[in-house]
Amino acid sequence: MVEVTLWAGLVPLADDQKTVTVEAETIRELLRKLGERYPALSGPIKDQVAVVIDGVVYRNDWSQRIPEGAEVFLMRRLAGG
Amino acid sequence: MSFDAGYQSHKFKSVGTRPLRPDGVDKVTGRARYGADFNMPGQLVARVLRSPHAHARIVRIDTAKAEALKGVKAVVTAADLPDLTNGDGALFAILDNCMARTKAMYDGHAVAAVAAIDENVAKAALKLIEVEYELLPHVVDVDAAMQADAPVLNDTIFTTGVDPKPETPSNIANRSEFGHGDVDAGFAAADFIVERSYKTEQTHQGYIEPHACVANCNSDGSADLWVCTQGHFVYRQNCADLLGLEVSKLRVTSSEIGGGFGGKTHVWTEPVALALSRKAGRPVKLVMSREEVFRASGPTSATSIDVKIGARKDGKITGAMATLRYTSGPYPDMWAELGAMTSFACYDLENVKTVGFEVVVNRPKVAAYRAPSAPMAAFAVESAMDELAHKIGVNAVDLRVMNAASEGTKSSYGPVYGPIGIGPTLEAAQSHPHMSAPLGKNQGRGMACGFWFNFGGQTCSDLNVNADGTVGLAVGTVDVGGSRASLSLIAAEELGIDYQDIKAVIADTATLGYNDMTDGSRGTFSSSMATISAARNAIDVMRARAALMWDIPVDDIYWEEGHAKAAGSKYGNLSPLSVKEIAAESGNTGGPIAGHSEMIADGAGVSFGTHICDVEVDPETGSTRIVRYTVIQDAGKAVHPSYVEGQYQGGAAQGIGWALNEEYVYGDDGRLQNPGFLDYRIPVCSDLPMIDTQILEIPNPNHPYGVRGVGETPIVPPLAAIANAVSNAVGVRMSHIPMSPPRILAALNDAAKG
Numbered sequence A: 001m002v003e004v005t006l007w008a009g010l011v012p013l014a015d016d017q018k019t020v021t022v023e024a025e026t027i028r029e030l031l032r033k034l035g036e037r038y039p040a041l042s043g044p045i046k047d048q049v050a051v052v053i054d055g056v057v058y059r060n061d062w063s064q065r066i067p068e069g070a071e072v073f074l075m076r077r078l079a080g081g
Numbered sequence B: 001m002s003f004d005a006g007y008q009s010h011k012f013k014s015v016g017t018r019p020l021r022p023d024g025v026d027k028v029t030g031r032a033r034y035g036a037d038f039n040m041p042g043q044l045v046a047r048v049l050r051s052p053h054a055h056a057r058i059v060r061i062d063t064a065k066a067e068a069l070k071g072v073k074a075v076v077t078a079a080d081l082p083d084l085t086n087g088d089g090a091l092f093a094i095l096d097n098c099m100a101r102t103k104a105m106y107d108g109h110a111v112a113a114v115a116a117i118d119e120n121v122a123k124a125a126l127k128l129i130e131v132e133y134e135l136l137p138h139v140v141d142v143d144a145a146m147q148a149d150a151p152v153l154n155d156t157i158f159t160t161g162v163d164p165k166p167e168t169p170s171n172i173a174n175r176s177e178f179g180h181g182d183v184d185a186g187f188a189a190a191d192f193i194v195e196r197s198y199k200t201e202q203t204h205q206g207y208i209e210p211h212a213c214v215a216n217c218n219s220d221g222s223a224d225l226w227v228c229t230q231g232h233f234v235y236r237q238n239c240a241d242l243l244g245l246e247v248s249k250l251r252v253t254s255s256e257i258g259g260g261f262g263g264k265t266h267v268w269t270e271p272v273a274l275a276l277s278r279k280a281g282r283p284v285k286l287v288m289s290r291e292e293v294f295r296a297s298g299p300t301s302a303t304s305i306d307v308k309i310g311a312r313k314d315g316k317i318t319g320a321m322a323t324l325r326y327t328s329g330p331y332p333d334m335w336a337e338l339g340a341m342t343s344f345a346c347y348d349l350e351n352v353k354t355v356g357f358e359v360v361v362n363r364p365k366v367a368a369y370r371a372p373s374a375p376m377a378a379f380a381v382e383s384a385m386d387e388l389a390h391k392i393g394v395n396a397v398d399l400r401v402m403n404a405a406s407e408g409t410k411s412s413y414g415p416v417y418g419p420i421g422i423g424p425t426l427e428a429a430q431s432h433p434h435m436s437a438p439l440g441k442n443q444g445r446g447m448a449c450g451f452w453f454n455f456g457g458q459t460c461s462d463l464n465v466n467a468d469g470t471v472g473l474a475v476g477t478v479d480v481g482g483s484r485a486s487l488s489l490i491a492a493e494e495l496g497i498d499y500q501d502i503k504a505v506i507a508d509t510a511t512l513g514y515n516d517m518t519d520g521s522r523g524t525f526s527s528s529m530a531t532i533s534a535a536r537n538a539i540d541v542m543r544a545r546a547a548l549m550w551d552i553p554v555d556d557i558y559w560e561e562g563h564a565k566a567a568g569s570k571y572g573n574l575s576p577l578s579v580k581e582i583a584a585e586s587g588n589t590g591g592p593i594a595g596h597s598e599m600i601a602d603g604a605g606v607s608f609g610t611h612i613c614d615v616e617v618d619p620e621t622g623s624t625r626i627v628r629y630t631v632i633q634d635a636g637k638a639v640h641p642s643y644v645e646g647q648y649q650g651g652a653a654q655g656i657g658w659a660l661n662e663e664y665v666y667g668d669d670g671r672l673q674n675p676g677f678l679d680y681r682i683p684v685c686s687d688l689p690m691i692d693t694q695i696l697e698i699p700n701p702n703h704p705y706g707v708r709g710v711g712e713t714p715i716v717p718p719l720a721a722i723a724n725a726v727s728n729a730v731g732v733r734m735s736h737i738p739m740s741p742p743r744i745l746a747a748l749n750d751a752a753k754g
Helices: A008-014 A027-037 A039-047 B024-029 B064-068 B089-098 B119-128 B183-188 B232-243 B270-280 B290-296 B335-342 B374-392 B396-403 B422-431 B483-495 B523-550 B579-584 B641-660 B718-730 B741-753
Strands: A002-005 A019-022 A049-053 A056-058 A072-076 B044-050 B056-062 B072-076 B110-116 B130-135 B172-180 B192-200 B212-217 B223-227 B250-254 B284-287 B303-311 B317-327 B352-359 B443-453 B457-465 B471-475 B502-506 B557-560 B563-566 B593-601 B606-617 B624-634 B692-696
Touching (some): A002 A027, A008 A039, A008 B172, A019 A027, A027 A049, A039 A049, B044 B270, B064 B072, B064 B119, B072 B270, B089 B232, B089 B270, B110 B119, B110 B270, B183 B303, B223 B270, B232 B270, B303 B374, B317 B335, B317 B374, B335 B352, B335 B374, B374 B641, B374 B718, B396 B422, B396 B443, B422 B443, B422 B606, B422 B624, B457 B523, B457 B579, B471 B483, B483 B502, B483 B523, B483 B641, B523 B557, B523 B563, B523 B579, B523 B593, B606 B718, B624 B641, B641 B692, B641 B718, B718 B741
Parallel strands (some): A002 A072, B044 B284, B317 B352, B471 B502, B624 B692
Antiparallel strands (some): A002 A019, A049 A056, A049 A072, B044 B110, B056 B130, B072 B110, B172 B352, B192 B303, B212 B223, B212 B284, B303 B317, B457 B471, B557 B563, B606 B624
């Protein structure tokens, strides 16, 4: 099981849950299940989300495996210069 | 295809050396072709009509007289760029910024454009366009825009991130919050508290090359765009979306780039040039003047920031809080949120809270500027850290070392850090000779830390082994700082051949798969990973070709030092085959030899730096001179150390300008008063000392060679390091950037009055 923390802007779209527990082995599975459980999250998941696993930011690599016990955050996709 | 991006220790031959860059000679001899250097037969010249008002409703535009002028081939307004954005707010902001639709939102906002046979005709035509404006009240200051009685720019903006949802529109587009613990309890436990408000003024990236492009729409629906950009694939997508073009029919070629720093990460005039070309049926060149670059491209935010930090007598911080207000121009974005995320990221804090307010104002649309939003937040926090060190009576570096984040620290923006490099940069600063060098009269020393998120992204490259054994490398990330040299070194390292035998080019959008742009410090990080992968794929092909040449199983062939070698003693008589020998036979062993790579290069890892600065302030004029400057930063592995140092020095140089002089100055009428390099003063060589650098190499575990992005972090600490140095030199805390001579004199006079 993965406990994922949502950024504040997503909380109202997930029944006001700040953290959500999901059975997922990869980022792709995590995001799919989050979207199924909270359809309002589907929009942001499509193009606004980056996923942080144990402190490392993943913007695109949805095949990345989520280790057991990893700390997982959803963060807004960042702009860079 | 699988690619192991994990770090493996290497003994490097090419990586870490300093050969000349392949584009260097062309650049210093004037042969390199930038955005404005491309021309096509029958090309027209475009000019843009811009609003002279900070905020105005466009009642009517009459282009008839301009269209009737001899030599005018097309005139476009927003009517020629219909809204195809389908509810995508970010894309609509880009569209509306390219050409105002119902309102001009800032001084310089485009309202119409002309394509004519020459510049004189185009300029004359602009004067014939009649625009009727209904002037609206404007606001340019971030704090003023947040007031309840401020003129509201957009009555569809209701602050998000607050509960309950507001019932009236305002200029505060979003409130974001980060942190953990209980800051009130943290401040209650503090022996010392520092609390201060800071301001930073709006600055421009100051790239030397203005935005420039040549657009050509053909009658069959295909189009070409030659353009100065940080990301030609992104520009292709922007233009295709905004003009309703098929992506495959728009070919975008990136020119050499005379600086971008985040300012060339989305389109500004390119859709207008394409719309003009589509209407005129001829190629159109559109080049911004310097005045237009200042008035109508994307500077960074102006900010207003409050910081409160409390600590025990021993220096341990017990609570930290920041409220950050950032301008975003007329269109909401995430600039304040980035400031709120980065402000305390250097530190291990039990109780921390940051709140960001995104504020729309009648200024140009804000664009990314090198570690966007982080320098202003660092200025405020690192200034307060210095003041706290003085108050407690501890050394400024020691205070930071004592509170520095490390592996396992819960960051102020949420996640727990893995292995990070702030500690080593601080320790390097502690022991650096610069920290203990004597200071002269009117001189002061300051230091500061900085943080930035680096990122990777979608990346694609092709590596072709030519028949003579030389290698062509095609990459899709625009070279903004010497990456063709760095990537050639990477290819040489993997293949085991000479750097001189590699020719790297930036491929256009029709000849290579999609690449994200060069931003987020990702150019060398991402494309080096793709280059390593492509080279390894090419080596697999060459091993197979060697197997055919020798007529032995490919599994018995390994690659070493640029040669295919037969394993074991049974092939003892076989001399190793070089790349040249294998390539020479390629026509008879299966045809051309190539390696291709498409990947997501993720796992860039966060980045930290520490800067030390000495200044001398003239107490009579308030003028500040940078006496000595040192940048310390972790590069993971410096592929081409000279260009890593160049990034460090460039970031510091831009930060010096930002800290001391650069500033958008608006009149009461909301018009920009200083849209030119004479009145908007960026540093020149004579303003700068040689900037010293120290490269730390702590391998990135998520890159085969340990490489980290280095481009953005160097601009994060300078504002604070210089402010601390100036404050220490004059004995007055400077809390408003830029610290221009009048501002320093005013602070000195105020202090003298008590």
